[in-house]
Structure formats: structure tokens, C-alpha cells
Amino acid sequence: MLKRATTSNSGNTPRLRSRAAVMAAGLGAAAVLGAGAANAADSGKATAALPGVNASAVQAQAHAQAKAVQNTKKAAEQAKKDKAAEQAAAKKKAASWIDPVAKYTLSASFGNDGSRWAHKHSGQDFAVPLGTNVMAAHTGTVVKAGGNGAGDGPAYGNAIxxxxxxxVYxxxxxxxxxxxxxxxxVTTGQHIAQSGNTGNSSGPxxxxxxxxxxxxxxAVNPVNFLHKVGVKV
Structure with a gap:
């Protein structure tokens, strides 16, 4: 009796299992790689977005800082200009001459004759109300001040x-x-006294x-002198 030859699959089982394992591994790797690629893509988007936001903020901050520095520089330059202008004005004021009273009427002039003077009139009279502010006509140092003409005689009354x-005095x-x-x-324009009617005077x-x-x-002619230094009396 003839026996039918049978084919056993037991020898192929290891191969099939190995092939299945390889396929599974391949699929797993593909899945892992796909997930990784997706994660990497998402991470890339986040990374790309983050620098964009930070760059904008940094740029705005840098602009604000640059503007602040520029404003500080401008302020410093303006302060320097203001100080220079102030110093120039102070220097000009110190170098200038002014009338000793602000509002006045010229009365007795230099060289006039009259019964009020033993000799010719030695100055210029500015007719002003009693108590008018008297200012230093120019910067300087007080060398005389007091009654009796500050030592020049009673005709001057109180004098400086x-x-x-x-x-020049x-x-x-x-x-x-x-x-x-x-x-x-004293400096030019500084208050030094009040006008009066003391001494040999016919009125304030x-x-x-x-x-x-x-x-x-x-004494020299005070009006001529003031004209020479730019004061219009």
C-alpha cells in the first residue's frame, strides 16, 4: 500500500515567524519614525514661533533703549547749551553797565553852576520819587558807605x-x-540803596x-561815560 507523502509546515514556521517579526519591526519602526517626524515637525513649529515672538520683544526693547539713550544725550546737550547761555548772560551782565535807577527824569547835569555847589556840579542828577530802588550801575566792591557823604562831606548826605x-568808581x-x-x-543791577533827599538837596x-x-x-562826566559803555541815558 502506498503512503501519501505529507508536507510538514513545521520547518517553515521559524521563517514565517522571523518574517513576521521583521515586518512587525518594520511597521513599528515606521510608526515610530512617523511619530517622531510628526513630533519633530510640531517642535519645529513651536521653535520657529518662539524665536519670532522673542525677536519682536527684543527688537522693541532695543528700540526703546536706543530712544532713551538718544533722549538722554539730547537732554545733556540741551543742559550744556543752557549752562553756556546762562554763563554767557552772566558774563555779559557782569561786563555791562546800566542806569542806576530804572525810571527817572534827568535834572542837574555835570558841570552845571548853582548855589547848591561850592564848585561846578560833579555828577548827574536823576529825579526820582523818595524811596526809589537804587541799583549798582556795574559790578564791583563797595569801598565807601555811610553818612556825611561816606567821608566826602555833608553835602552828599548818605552816600555809597x-x-x-x-x-573806575x-x-x-x-x-x-x-x-x-x-x-x-555787588553785581550789575543789584539793589544797594533807596533814593532820598539827604544832604544838600532841593528834592528827592x-x-x-x-x-x-x-x-x-x-569825577568825570557820567553821561559821556555811560554812553561810551553802551548805556543810553
């Missing part, structure tokens, strides 16, 4: 003499009040002299 430098007389002391430094006014020494007898 200021040394203005370069051999200014004198203010017939004052009702003296508000500076000998040795005090300021007697103003320009001298070459602090003492009586060295």
Missing part, C-alpha cells in the same frame, strides 16, 4: 562809592537808606558820579 575796576548820593556794607561784592533825587578815585574831586 563802588570800585568798579580799571580805575561809581558814587551814589542823597540816599534815604543804605543797604550794603564796605567790602561787599539820586546824585550819580563816575570817578577815577574813590574820593571827591576826581
Amino acid at each position: 562809592v563802588i570800585k568798579n575796576g580799571n580805575g 561809581s558814587q551814589y548820593a542823597h540816599l534815604s537808606r543804605i543797604d550794603v556794607k564796605v567790602g561787599q561784592q 533825587h539820586l546824585h550819580f558820579e563816575i570817578r577815577t578815585t574813590p574820593n571827591y574831586g576826581s
Whole structure:
């Protein structure tokens, strides 16, 4: 009796299992790679988005800082200009001359004759109300201040003499009040006294002299002098 030859699959089983394992591994790897690629893509999107946001913020901050630096620089430059202008104005003020009173009427002039003077009039009179603010006509140092003409005689009443430098002295007389002391430094336009009617005076006014020494007898025409230094009397 003939026996039918049978084919056993037992020998193929290891191959099939190996092939299945390989396929499964391949599918798993593909899945893993796919997931990784997807995750990488998502991560890339997040990474791409994040630098964009940060760059914008950093740019805005840098712009604000640059603007602040620029504003600070401008402020410093303006402060420097303002200080220079202030110094220039102060220097100009110190170098300038002014009228000793703001509002006035010119009365007795330099060189006039009259019964009120033993000699010719030695200054320029500014007719002003009693108590008018008297100012330093120029920066300088007070060298005389007091009654009896500050040493120049009773005809001047209360008086002040200021040394203005370069051999020039200014004198203010017939004052009702003296508000500076000998040795005090004064600046152009500074209040020094109030006008009055003391001494040999026919009415409230300021007697103003320009001298070459602090003492009586060295006066020059004050109006001519003021014109030379740019003051329109």
C-alpha cells in the first residue's frame, strides 16, 4: 500500500515567524519614525514661533533703549547749551553797565553852576520819587558807605562809592537808606540803596558820579561815560 507523502509546515514556521517579526519591526519602526517626524515637525513649529515672538520683544526693547539713550544725550546737550547761555548772560551782565535807577527824569547835569555847589556840579542828577530802588550801575566792591557823604562831606548826605575796576568808581548820593556794607561784592543791577533827599538837596533825587578815585574831586562826566559803555541815558 502506498503512503501519501505529507508536507510538514513545521520547518517553515521559524521563517514565517522571523518574517513576521521583521515586518512587525518594520511597521513599528515606521510608526515610530512617523511619530517622531510628526513630533519633530510640531517642535519645529513651536521653535520657529518662539524665536519670532522673542525677536519682536527684543527688537522693541532695543528700540526703546536706543530712544532713551538718544533722549538722554539730547537732554545733556540741551543742559550744556543752557549752562553756556546762562554763563554767557552772566558774563555779559557782569561786563555791562546800566542806569542806576530804572525810571527817572534827568535834572542837574555835570558841570552845571548853582548855589547848591561850592564848585561846578560833579555828577548827574536823576529825579526820582523818595524811596526809589537804587541799583549798582556795574559790578564791583563797595569801598565807601555811610553818612556825611561816606567821608566826602555833608553835602552828599548818605552816600555809597563802588570800585568798579580799571580805575573806575561809581558814587551814589542823597540816599534815604543804605543797604550794603564796605567790602561787599555787588553785581550789575543789584539793589544797594533807596533814593532820598539827604544832604544838600532841593528834592528827592539820586546824585550819580563816575570817578577815577574813590574820593571827591576826581569825577568825570557820567553821561559821556555811560554812553561810551553802551548805556543810553
